[in-house]
Amino acid sequence: MSPILVTGATGRLGQLIVERLLAQQRPVRVLTRRPDTARKLFGAAVEVASGAFADRRSLETALRGIATVLLLSPIGERLVSDQTAVVDAALAAGVRRIVKISGSDWTIEPPGRSISGDAHAAVERHLGRLPLEHVSLRPNAWMQVSLANTLRQVLAGGPVTAVNLDAGVGYIDARDIADVAVHLLLADRIAGGPLNLTGPAAKTPRQIADLLATALGRQVEAVEHQPPPLLPGAGFEQRAVAQFATLIAAGHAAVATDVVRSLLARPPRSVEAFLSDQLSAEAVLAPTADIAP
Numbered sequence: 474m475s476p477i478l479v480t481g482a483t484g485r486l487g488q489l490i491v492e493r494l495l496a497q498q499r500p501v502r503v504l505t506r507r508p509d510t511a512r513k514l515f516g517a518a519v520e521v522a523s524g525a526f527a528d529r530r531s532l533e534t535a536l537r538g539i540a541t542v543l544l545l546s547p548i549g550e551r552l553v554s555d556q557t558a559v560v561d562a563a564l565a566a567g568v569r570r571i572v573k574i575s576g577s578d579w580t581i582e583p584p585g586r587s588i589s590g591d592a593h594a595a596v597e598r599h600l601g602r603l604p605l606e607h608v609s610l611r612p613n614a615w616m617q618v619s620l621a622n623t624l625r626q627v628l629a630g631g632p633v634t635a636v637n638l639d640a641g642v643g644y645i646d647a648r649d650i651a652d653v654a655v656h657l658l659l660a661d662r663i664a665g666g667p668l669n670l671t672g673p674a675a676k677t678p679r680q681i682a683d684l685l686a687t688a689l690g691r692q693v694e695a696v697e698h699q700p701p702p703l704l705p706g707a708g709f710e711q712r713a714v715a716q717f718a719t720l721i722a723a724g725h726a727a728v729a730t731d732v733v734r735s736l737l738a739r740p741p742r743s744v745e746a747f748l749s750d751q752l753s754a755e756a757v758l759a760p761t762a763d764i765a766p
């Protein structure tokens with residue numbers, strides 16, 4: 474069985490994907506600029522290919538003997554060139570399937586409203602022109618990023634803040650994205666079109682404040698908050714995040730699809746379940762924190 478190459482394996486989502494592949498006894502190779510970090514995370518269970526997207530020779534070495542690739546790279550100026558480099562090297566190496574982690578659907582369609590979405594769209598188009606089996610996953614905002622930040626703010630005594638308290642988001646649990654990615658990496662066949670992955674229902678910041686108030690047994694305020702204007706010279710990621718906030722405030726992320734359920738034959742994890750998991754973990758950790766010097 475040839476290993477599956479996972480790029481972005483040491484990151485937030487990549488780790489979840491590698492863990493799941495290993496749990497299914499699948500051989501995994503990870504591409505990383507930080508082999509020591511990969512070893513700490515995964516031990517001897519994975520092959521570590523030391524390299525970087527811009528280093529063609531390291532890509533060629535990492536892709537030797539690989540049939541399937543999970544393609545993930547961070548938001549940034551280099552997203553298109555980095556991901557295109559992996560795709561082209563994969564094609565040359567005889568890879569048969571690429572599962573790409575793309576941007577949220579509402580950042581990609583319609584074109585021209587998000588620099589990050591447009592970058593992902595360019596890679597999707599490139600993949601579409603090549604004789605390679607591929608699928609692009611377009612996850613909505615991840616609970617582990619946006620909601621985890623909200624939860625931290627509330628546990629520190631602050632309110633839930635948002636540009637528009639009534640604009641919902643179809644948050645998805647990153648564990649569901651990883652489950653879908655692994656399903657598609659291992660499936661006998663995959664359908665071609667991009668997949669819009671969401672949680673079971675869109676939730677507004679006001680509803681999240683109410684859920685937290687119930688869970689914590691105290692009042693949790695929801696407060697409208699305009700982000701500070703972007704400074705001249707703001708980087709790609711800062712500009713992309715500012716655009717996300719504007720699109721979310723306009724209601725574009727308030728989408729719920731049945732894609733996770735139809736692929737995995739179970740419903741996606743809910744915001745309620747995510748918050749409950751996080752609060753239970755906090756409760757377990759709290760006594761240790763109290764006795765820490």
Ligand SMILES: NC(=O)c1ccc[n+]([C@@H]2O[C@H](COP(=O)([O-])OP(=O)(O)OC[C@H]3O[C@@H](n4cnc5c(N)ncnc54)[C@H](OP(=O)(O)O)[C@@H]3O)[C@@H](O)[C@H]2O)c1
Pocket residue numbers: 480481482483484485486487504505506507510524525526527545546547548555574575576577589611612613614615618619
């Ligand atoms: N957060 C959301 O709500 C959301 C929603 C939709 C889509 N997305 C997409 O998810 C992706 C980000 O995923 P994430 O948060 O899991 O990423 P992350 O935690 O930022 O991890 C980035 C990964 O990329 C690797 N990497 C970075 N530069 C590299 C290079 N030059 N060569 C080789 N590897 C490199 C890093 O590996 P090493 O440091 O070990 O080399 C690391 O494993 C983005 O494409 C974003 O558009 C996110």
